[in-house]
Amino acid sequence: MMKRLALIALFLIPASSLFSQEYPLAAGSPHGIFIFLSNRFPSNGYIQVARSTGNKNRQDLIATIEMPKNLDDLTDRIQTYEALFSDLGHYSDSDIRKMWDFMQVNTVIDTLPPVNYPVMLLAAGTAYLDQDAEPGVKYTYTITYYRSGKISDTKKTNTVSLPPETNLPVPVYHSKNADTRKIYIDWQVDENPYLYSFRVYRRQNMAGDFEKVNVERGFYNKGDSLFLVMNDRTTSPRTVYEYYIEPLDRLANAGKPSSTVVVSGFSRNDIPVIRRFDVSKGSEDHAIRLFWKFINRDLVRSISIYRSEIYDSAYTKIAEVPPADSVFIDHVPGAMENYYYYLVLQGIMNKSYPSARVGGHAVNLSPPAPPAQVAAVPVDGGVKIFWKHENPVVTGYYIYRDQGYNDSLRQASGLIPASMELMSYIDSSSSLDGNHVYHYAVAAVNDGYQLSDLSAVVAARPGKTTGVISPSNLHGGYIDEHVMLVWDDMNPQDEYLAGYHVYRKTPTTSFERIDKDLILFNTNTFSDTTVTPGTEYDYAVASLDESGSESPLSSSLNVKVPGHPDRPEPVFNLRLIRGSGAIILTWPPESADSTSTIRIFRYEPGGQPAQIGEVGGDSFSYQDQTVVKGRLYFYFLLVADQKGNLSVAGNKAEMRY
Numbered sequence: 001m002m003k004r005l006a007l008i009a010l011f012l013i014p015a016s017s018l019f020s021q022e023y024p025l026a027a028g029s030p031h032g033i034f035i036f037l038s039n040r041f042p043s044n045g046y047i048q049v050a051r052s053t054g055n056k057n058r059q060d061l062i063a064t065i066e067m068p069k070n071l072d073d074l075t076d077r078i079q080t081y082e083a084l085f086s087d088l089g090h091y092s093d094s095d096i097r098k099m100w101d102f103m104q105v106n107t108v109i110d111t112l113p114p115v116n117y118p119v120m121l122l123a124a125g126t127a128y129l130d131q132d133a134e135p136g137v138k139y140t141y142t143i144t145y146y147r148s149g150k151i152s153d154t155k156k157t158n159t160v161s162l163p164p165e166t167n168l169p170v171p172v173y174h175s176k177n178a179d180t181r182k183i184y185i186d187w188q189v190d191e192n193p194y195l196y197s198f199r200v201y202r203r204q205n206m207a208g209d210f211e212k213v214n215v216e217r218g219f220y221n222k223g224d225s226l227f228l229v230m231n232d233r234t235t236s237p238r239t240v241y242e243y244y245i246e247p248l249d250r251l252a253n254a255g256k257p258s259s260t261v262v263v264s265g266f267s268r269n270d271i272p273v274i275r276r277f278d279v280s281k282g283s284e285d286h287a288i289r290l291f292w293k294f295i296n297r298d299l300v301r302s303i304s305i306y307r308s309e310i311y312d313s314a315y316t317k318i319a320e321v322p323p324a325d326s327v328f329i330d331h332v333p334g335a336m337e338n339y340y341y342y343l344v345l346q347g348i349m350n351k352s353y354p355s356a357r358v359g360g361h362a363v364n365l366s367p368p369a370p371p372a373q374v375a376a377v378p379v380d381g382g383v384k385i386f387w388k389h390e391n392p393v394v395t396g397y398y399i400y401r402d403q404g405y406n407d408s409l410r411q412a413s414g415l416i417p418a419s420m421e422l423m424s425y426i427d428s429s430s431s432l433d434g435n436h437v438y439h440y441a442v443a444a445v446n447d448g449y450q451l452s453d454l455s456a457v458v459a460a461r462p463g464k465t466t467g468v469i470s471p472s473n474l475h476g477g478y479i480d481e482h483v484m485l486v487w488d489d490m491n492p493q494d495e496y497l498a499g500y501h502v503y504r505k506t507p508t509t510s511f512e513r514i515d516k517d518l519i520l521f522n523t524n525t526f527s528d529t530t531v532t533p534g535t536e537y538d539y540a541v542a543s544l545d546e547s548g549s550e551s552p553l554s555s556s557l558n559v560k561v562p563g564h565p566d567r568p569e570p571v572f573n574l575r576l577i578r579g580s581g582a583i584i585l586t587w588p589p590e591s592a593d594s595t596s597t598i599r600i601f602r603y604e605p606g607g608q609p610a611q612i613g614e615v616g617g618d619s620f621s622y623q624d625q626t627v628v629k630g631r632l633y634f635y636f637l638l639v640a641d642q643k644g645n646l647s648v649a650g651n652k653a654e655m656r657y
Contacts, residue, residue, distance in 0.1 A: 024143040026157040028164025029251040031084045032131035034118060035141055035157060039108050042067050042125050045147040049128050052140050059142055062132070067125045071100045077123035082116060084129075085252050088197050089116035099124075117196065117250045135162045168195055168247040168255030171228055176263055182233045183263050185243055189226050196250040200230050201257075203242045210244070238299065240264050272296045272345045272352050279341065279360035282329050285448070286393065288360035290328045290341060294352075297323045304344045305330075311340050311357065320346070333392065335364030335447040364448030368394050370455040371423075371442045378463035378548070382428035387442050387455065389423045394444045399425050400454060404436030409454065415445070427462075434464030435496060437546075461496070461546050468551035469493050471500060471524075471541040476557060483528040483559050487541050490524075496545045497521040503540045503553060504528065511540060511553065518544065532570070532648065534563030568596055568639040570650040576635065582625040583655055585635055592617035592639045599638045600624075601649075604631060627657040 025036040037047050046066045050059040068074035078091050091099075095115045102112050103124065114120045121127035133139055141157040171187035178184070189195065198217065201210040216231035228245060235241060241263050247255040276293040290305065300323035307330065308315040321328060323345075332339055340359045345352035371387040378384075385399060399413035416425055432438065438461070441454040469490060476485040490497055499518040503511040519526060531537065537560075540553035563569070571591040577584040585600065592598055596617035602624065603609040613622055617639070627633060634654045639647040 024141065024155055024157045026139070026141055026160040027251060028160060028162050029118070029129070029253060030164075031252075032129050033133045033139060033141075033160055033162065034251050035128045035130065035143070036121065036126070037065060037128060037143055038126050038145070039110050040126070041103055041107060041109065042145075043103075043107065045145065045149070045152070047125070047128075047146070048144040049130075050142040050144070051130065052142070054138055062130065063128050065125050065128055067103070068100075068123065071097070074100050074103075074123055078119055081119040081122045081129070085116055085118050087199050087248060088118065088250075088252055089114070091115050091119070118252070133162055137161060164251075164253045166194070166249055166253045166255045168192060168249060170256045171198070171245050171247060171258035173259060173261050174227060176261060178235075178263050180237055181235075182231055183235050183241060183243075184232075185230050185261055185263065187228045187245060187258055189228060189247070191224065191226055194249040195226070195247055197248045197252075198228055199246045199248065199254070200232075201244050201246065202232070205240050206242065210242070272299050272347060274343055274345065274352065274355035277341075277343055277355045277358060279358050281360070282331075282362065285364040285366050286332055286335055286362050288330045288332055288339060288362050290330060290358075290360075292326055292343060292355070294345065299347050300345045300352075302346045304346055306342050306344070306354075308340050309337065311359065315340075315342065330360075332362045335362050335393065336449075337362065337447075364393060364446055364450065366446075366448075367450040368444045368446045368452045370452045371397065371444050372455070374440075374442055374455045374458050376440050376458040376460035378460055379426060380463050382426055382432055382462050382464070383438060383440070383460045384424055384426045385440050385442065385458070386422060386424050389418050389421055391444065391446070393446045393448075394418050395447050396445050397423060397425075398443045398445070398451075399427065400441045400443065401427060402439045404433060404438050406439065409439065409441055409457070412440075432462040432464060434462050434466040437461045466496075466545065466549060468543050468545050468549050470551040471543055471554040474539065474541055474554045474557045476539075476559070478531070478559055478561050481529075481531075483531055483537065483539070483561070485526045485528070485539055485541070485557065487524050487554065490543050491521055494543065494545060498544045498546050498548075500524070500526075501542050501544065501550070502526045502528075503542065505538050507536055507538075511538075531561045533561055533567070534569065536560045566645050568592065568641045568645060568647040570647040571598065571637040571639055572650045574635060574637055574651055574653045576653045576655040578655065578657065579623065582623040583627050583633065583635075583657055585622045585624065585637075585653070587620050587637065587650075589620045590618075591620065594618040595642050597640045599640060599646075601636050601638065603634050605634075609634075609636070629657055632656045 023036055023038050027034050035049060042065060046064055048061060049063040050061045052059045068077060075096050078096055082090065099112065109124055109126050122129060138159050138161045140159045143155050144151055145153045169189040169192050171189050174186045174188040176185045200213050200215050202213045203210045218229040220227050220229065242260050244258045244260045246257045272294055274292055274294045278291060280289045282289045302320045303323060303325065304317055305319040305328055306315040307318045319328060338359055338361055340357055342357045343355040368391050374387040376383050376385045396415040396417045398411055398415065400409040401412040402409050412427060413425060437459050439457050439459045441457050443454050444452040471487040471490055473488045474485065476483065485502065499520045501513050502515045504514045505511045514528060515526065538556045538558050540556045542553050543551040571587050573588050575586050594617050598615050598617060598619060599611050600613040600622050601609045602612045612624060615622055632654065634652055636649040636652045638649060
């Protein structure tokens with residue numbers, strides 16, 4: 001079946017390859033820098049190790065190496081270093097005795113078969129492990145050899161640093177075999193002069209962390225390939241194991257691990273089978289009850305449940321439940337529909353055969369809740385009703401409406417299919433009258449054909465054009481520095497009157513609305529406090545109904561606001577020009593007489609106006625050279641006469657410099 005195996009003490013490198021190197025040699029290891037000193041035992045002398053870092057000339061003596069003095073000394077050394085390199089082999093008492101006997105009759109270590117290669121060299125005094133070396137630091141070692149108390153030679157090692165790098169082959173899974181007593185796996189690698197051993201890691205039943213395990217290890221050669229072998233005799237039946245190995249070089253530096261191999265201790269007789277599977281109506285709407293039985297629950301990790309609306313295909317997994325369960329309530333998305341099911345038992349390694357397929361039928365006998373957040377607004381030609389679609393079992397809606405006289409609600413639409421979160425419907429019936437307010441409600445129907453109660457009632461007036469009567473008999477005049485306007489109350493003539501808008505113009509302008517908010521229908525007066533002395537105005541008023549329609553303007557009223565006798569006329573038509581390093585203000589020539597002065601005021605948003613300059617009345621420009629780029633400025637002018645009387649402010653002008 002396979003080649004003869006070398007197990008337990010794994011040694012993959014031929015002896016000639018181990019010692020075909022120049023001495024001394026420094027190499028990284030997981031526990032420090034390993035220094036190969038010599039292949040000769042220091043039997044009649046000793047070896048000193050000095051260390052230097054980087055390019056420094058300073059050398060620090062760090063060790064003096066001698067040959068073991070006796071068998072006990074050798075044993076102590078082996079036990080000390082085996083704790084560091086335990087993955088590479090273990091010395092028995094017999095192995096230690098053989099090594100001691102070999103050292104008594106030989107001068108070189110080359111032909112001594114290693115049980116644990118780095119431990120053998122360290123214990124024999126032919127190598128040294130610098131455990132104080134720090135990662136990232138470059139080290140060079142000076143090795144001095146002493147014989148009979150005199151220096152026989154001095155050599156330097158190569159420069160080396162931690163952590164070490166490896167170039168070991170990645171093991172590739174080849175084959176496996178399992179029975180009730182053991183699990184066998186082998187991995188294939190290319191021949192490599194530095195591959196020495198490997199570690200084995202294992203995990204049980206696809207859960208938890210991988211742990212290093214002490215199992216039988218070995219190798220065999222076949223053709224140009226090397227096969228790494230593992231025999232695990234600590235396994236249990238009906239258990240799933242995962243393994244991977246980590247190759248090691250001769251100093252226990254690890255290479256890249258293999259991929260994971262999964263091995264099962266199951267037979268086909270261990271695959272659980274569903275013995276009974278059936279369905280019944282659930283205990284509530286939109287529910288189907290599934291129940292089942294099977295044996296060998298200890299071999300099952302979970303139960304997968306699959307469902308489709310088609311018997312032959314399109315099954316999807318809807319749930320995974322523990323093996324202790326025997327009942328599952330499926331809350332299906334629709335009622336009055338057929339659903340089909342099957343089960344699969346998920347074993348630790350193997351799935352069961354799919355169960356038989358069974359079908360079930362769900363109902364829905366509970367009426368849905370009425371729609372929420374209903375609203376109605378006028379739109380061109382009718383009324384648009386909005387509501388929220390929040391219940392997934394609702395399939396559609398009906399609209400109910402009265403006849404515009406606050407009478408009983410009647411169905412006004414066919415079934416409106418549920419399609420989006422915010423539903424809407426436009427009632428554009430030709431029977432709608434733009435002068436009436438209509439009341440609406442919405443009812444929902446679910447997949448069990450159950451109808452809800454009506455929603456909250458909302459009202460709206462259709463967006464159909466109706467004639468709006470203009471206000472009549474507009475009259476008034478200038479009183480106490482404001483213009484007072486009065487017109488006839490239009491409520492008796494239009495029951496849907498909502499209010500009024502007031503418009504104003506000067507002889508050189510067009511009518512513009514001057515009220516900030518709608519003047520409500522129960523008010524038919526308006527006070528204009530924004531007039532300017534010495535100005536002539538025309539006023540007009542328009543009516544608005546509840547649909548937002550606005551009447552034509554009323555007949556206009558002309559009002560002349562007298563000028564202030566003690567104040568100069570204000571300066572209007574102030575304009576701003578962006579200049580080089582300044583904002584230039586200009587106004588019409590002869591805006592003030594030569595005996596007056598014009599004061600220039602400026603402010604920024606949120607600030608208070610401040611005077612920044614003053615020019616004669618015959619001037620018509622000013623340069624503001626104190627502006628800052630990017631800021632917004634507002635300007636206005638005041639005229640002062642010889643008596644110190646000030647005009648009101650003219651127009652305001654703004655500019656961002």
